[in-house]
Amino acid sequence: MVMDIIAGSYDLLLEYLTNPWIRGYLGLSLIGFIFISAMAAVWLERKISADIQFRIGPCRVGPIGIFQLIADAIKLFTKEDIVPRKADSVMFRSAPIFLMVSVFLMLVAIPIGAVVINGVAYPLVVTDMDISILYVEAVSSISIIGVFMVAYSSNNKYALLGAFRNFARMVGYEIPLGISIIAVAITTGSLNIIEIVENQTIWNVILQPIGFFVFFVALMGDLGRLPFDQTEAEQEVVAGWLTEYCGMRFGLGFFAEYIHMILGSFLVVLLFLGGWNLPGLGLLTSIPVIGFIIPTLVFLGKSAIVLAFIILLRWAVPRFRIDQVVNLGWKRIIPLSIVNLIWAIALGLFLGA
């Protein structure tokens, strides 16, 4: 009797959860999750940076400064919003929309883990698209429109210089990013991120090490993280494209960048590091309650490691000059990505035969 009720309610739940509208509204909670993880990432970055430089880092607000970002958010909310007189007011005010739309739309198709029920993994994703990786790549480049709107409307020389550099970098690194994604699609036989994860019996990082390297470098270029942060090189162009932004408007741009970085590390894990799977974990996830949380924890743990590596890289590699960046992208990374593409085609034929 009790089992019947449980089974019935389970079916009802499943029916509700396949309704796209309910999925969409429930998925909005992901926005909260991603903002909190962006805060955690900022805190992590500050702490790691401080450790590397033999400083303490944030330590006043809460234990080991864990609430520092909440204090920062309150500060940003209570700061005056200044629009420079010479700025294009409409464009200046609407640019953050493009930045936020870009990351929110990426959020829709990127799974953040999985729940294993009776040995079947249900990915925690808002919508299950056939072409989600292509979609993610497409919407992630909306942010460049936002960046240019910010810079052009500011009517500030530093901002425009930053945006110019951003253009030069983006055009060079979008192509190898796309080609290495195609290589992944070849060996896994799908453009759906979930199927890419499920088909990775051997992690793609082992199958295509060159592809992983190319994807990671191109992603760093895309995200504008050091050594590719010419867009906002503090020592050269003040704050780059965000120079004229202050208060919460700056906060929005800043958060959009950090969320982009987190989603980027999610993508690295999903495409190359086996997503929420870990060898030898199959036995453990068949236990009911553990299967609910372990895959997601594995996924988030892997992402945190990738994120920490990105942060460490910031202090390990000096910033490139813009001509070095462009030459590296066009003359090294793109040929390397084509080599990897050929390798992936051969591998795909070998594996799929």
Added chain:
Amino acid sequence: MPEIIDTSSIINSYVPVAIFLIVGVVMPPITMLIVKFLSPRSKSKQKFTTYESGSDPTGDARIQFNVEYYIYAIAFVLFDVEILFLYPWATVYRGHGITSIATTAILAFIVIMVIGFIYEWKKGALQWSTK
């Protein structure tokens, strides 16, 4: 007979995208509205000038793009369109009885792409001038 694809499930998978799009468009203005209520406000002439390291701003910032950006942009568009053709191919080229022809075709395509790339490189279009 071709396989019939249920388009409603494809359309359904984009409903959350629409919801997130609306939230993304609405969220920044609402945030700025909250800031408007919370933040102080004061008028000062100097405050609204463009930032130029403290000195008075000179001239307009909206300069012309350097011409080499256009060359890179054209090269980018060409390559982006080319790799766009690879996406659908990547998922279907094996296991549908077209493996050998699909592989040969795409290899020819990649060779043409690489020849174009080498031509561009040798022409000096990928050389960032540092003058």
